[in-house]
Amino acid sequence: MDVVSQGAEAVVFVTTSHPYCSQPAVENDKYIIKYRPSKKYRHPKIDAQITKNRTVGEVRFMNKLEKLGINSPSVISADYVNGIIWMEFIGDGLPNGDISSVKNYLWYLEKNDDDDGCVSDEVQSMLVAVGRLIGELHANDMIHGDLTSSNILLNGKEPYLIDFGLSSISSLAEDKAVDIYVLERAIESTHSVFADSYNKWLLKGYVQGNKKSKEVLARLEEVRLRGRKRSMLG
Amino acid sequence: MAFLSTKFPSFDKTIFISLLVDVDQHTLEEVKTKLIEGNKDYDFAFFNTNYIISKEHLLNGIHRAMINYKNGSAKSKTLNTEIILNMSPVSNIMEALKRFGIDSSKESANLLCVKVIDDDESLEDINNTLITNLGVSKDQNVELTDDFLLKSVDVAKFKKLYKLNDAKYNDKKPLQNQLTRLAIGACLLRGT
Numbered sequence: 001m002d003v004v005s006q007g008a009e010a011v012v013f014v015t016t017s018h019p020y021c022s023q024p025a026v027e028n029d030k031y032i033i034k035y036r037p038s039k040k041y042r043h044p045k046i047d048a049q050i051t052k053n054r055t056v057g058e059v060r061f062m063n064k065l066e067k068l069g070i071n072s073p074s075v076i077s078a079d080y081v082n083g084i085i086w087m088e089f090i091g092d093g094l095p096n097g098d099i100s101s102v103k104n105y106l107w108y109l110e111k112n113d114d115d116d117g118c119v120s121d122e123v124q125s126m127l128v129a130v131g132r133l134i135g136e137l138h139a140n141d142m143i144h145g146d147l148t149s150s151n152i153l154l155n156g157k158e159p160y161l162i163d164f165g166l167s168s169i170s171s172l173a174e175d176k177a178v179d180i181y182v183l184e185r186a187i188e189s190t191h192s193v194f195a196d197s198y199n200k201w202l203l204k205g206y207v208q209g210n211k212k213s214k215e216v217l218a219r220l221e222e223v224r225l226r227g228r229k230r231s232m233l234g
Numbered sequence: 235m236a237f238l239s240t241k242f243p244s245f246d247k248t249i250f251i252s253l254l255v256d257v258d259q260h261t262l263e264e265v266k267t268k269l270i271e272g273n274k275d276y277d278f279a280f281f282n283t284n285y286i287i288s289k290e291h292l293l294n295g296i297h298r299a300m301i302n303y304k305n306g307s308a309k310s311k312t313l314n315t316e317i318i319l320n321m322s323p324v325s326n327i328m329e330a331l332k333r334f335g336i337d338s339s340k341e342s343a344n345l346l347c348v349k350v351i352d353d354d355e356s357l358e359d360i361n362n363t364l365i366t367n368l369g370v371s372k373d374q375n376v377e378l379t380d381d382f383l384l385k386s387v388d389v390a391k392f393k394k395l396y397k398l399n400d401a402k403y404n405d406k407k408p409l410q411n412q413l414t415r416l417a418i419g420a421c422l423l424r425g426t
């Protein structure tokens with residue numbers, strides 16, 4: 001069992017050992033364990049409640065995605081008391097061995113390819129597919145809450161969403177617009193050279209995935225404006 | 235001799251699973267009576283096979299019951315009942331027993347016997363004793379497979395129980411796999 005990530009809230013492990021089944025109905029033979037350790041600075045009772053609520057919330061969101069057929073890891077098991085989720089491992093890895101997140105993939109191209117390679121048709125269709133996926137999510141009134149290029153993994157050419165610790169249900173255009181805005185800003189800061197093209201392609205896909213995108217896109221303009229004002233004020 | 239056994243990486247116990255097919259109504263009624271009497275020879279989780287879609291689905295229920303016991307968050311008095319409860323998408327124990335437990339409503343039914351045992355117990359002995367106690371023939375003891383389970387399930391009823399009628403299914407993937415994933419999700423979210 002290896003640690004893949006140690007975030008503020010959770011430790012993520014990868015393992016080849018399934019918790020209960022030797023021939024499970026999932027495609028990868030590796031599994032992810034997402035563990036939310038208890039926080040010593042919280043009161044034990046409150047801590048236990050928070051851990052349970054967040055773990056349940058994430059499983060519930062993932063189950064909803066599974067039902068809707070929206071690309072995301074399948075849940076394999078959960079232990080709410082100890083804050084553990086077992087899930088399907090997503091991704092086929094990059095040639096350099098890194099996890100095949102959209103972020104790592106785009107960085108890999110920046111390092112190993114020329115400019116044309118970074119904005120190739122292949123990159124375009126991948127980002128359009130990511131946009132479409134987010135569009136589908138929002139069409140079902142589901143808000144990711146923490147969209148970044150590292151929270152989208154690639155399995156071959158297919159994008160999958162992960163990390164639903166901050167996810168919620170909402171039909172408000174505002175919440176959807178903010179979700180997109182967070183991703184736009186993440187793209188600008190992690191992939192600054194080609195951010196304009198990348199964001200354009202994401203929106204192109206978004207419109208395909210969400211039939212009711214008009215109000216959201218109008219709202220996105222406002223959210224961007226607010227963001228700009230805020231950054232001017234410092 | 236046809237039984238399955240497996241172990242879960244984080245538990246010291248062995249899981250014993252034995253399938254008896256076409257068990258007659260009289261025997262099924264008798265097993266029920268012995269269970270009510272608390273007869274030690276019948277210390278198994280007994281299932282019918284109408285709502286178990288795959289071995290993975292069953293194993294998830296057993297695993298989940300063991301986690302709940304370890305965490306002190308079990309809702310049933312015995313591990314066997316907790317296993318049955320954890321196959322169900324609804325929290326009501328009577329309801330779970332009715333759906334998943336012994337089905338003596340017909341002339342005969344399949345009986346799936348599950349037991350969580352300590353490492354040093356002989357699986358062969360347990361299986362032999364089970365067959366002898368129930369008075370079934372050895373030919374009725376067949377190996378549990380996913381194909382068998384899929385054939386025993388009425389998919390329409392299954393989808394209704396697990397509230398999967400509104401789910402989106404992918405024609406390119408085996409239905410059994412998709413139902414397994416969705417049912418496990420529903421079981422994990424039971425009572426949350």
Ligand SMILES: Nc1ncnc2c1ncn2[C@@H]1O[C@H](COP(=O)(O)OP(=O)(O)OP(=O)(O)O)[C@@H](O)[C@H]1O
Pocket residue numbers: 004005006007008009010011012032034073087088089090091099101150151153162163164165
């Ligand atoms: N299903 C999965 N398949 C493959 N890798 C995964 C999977 N889930 C998580 N990871 C890896 O683990 C990392 C962290 O997972 P996740 O974002 O869910 O945890 P987190 O603690 O909320 O992270 P952070 O606090 O950094 O946002 C991901 O960026 C990814 O690299």
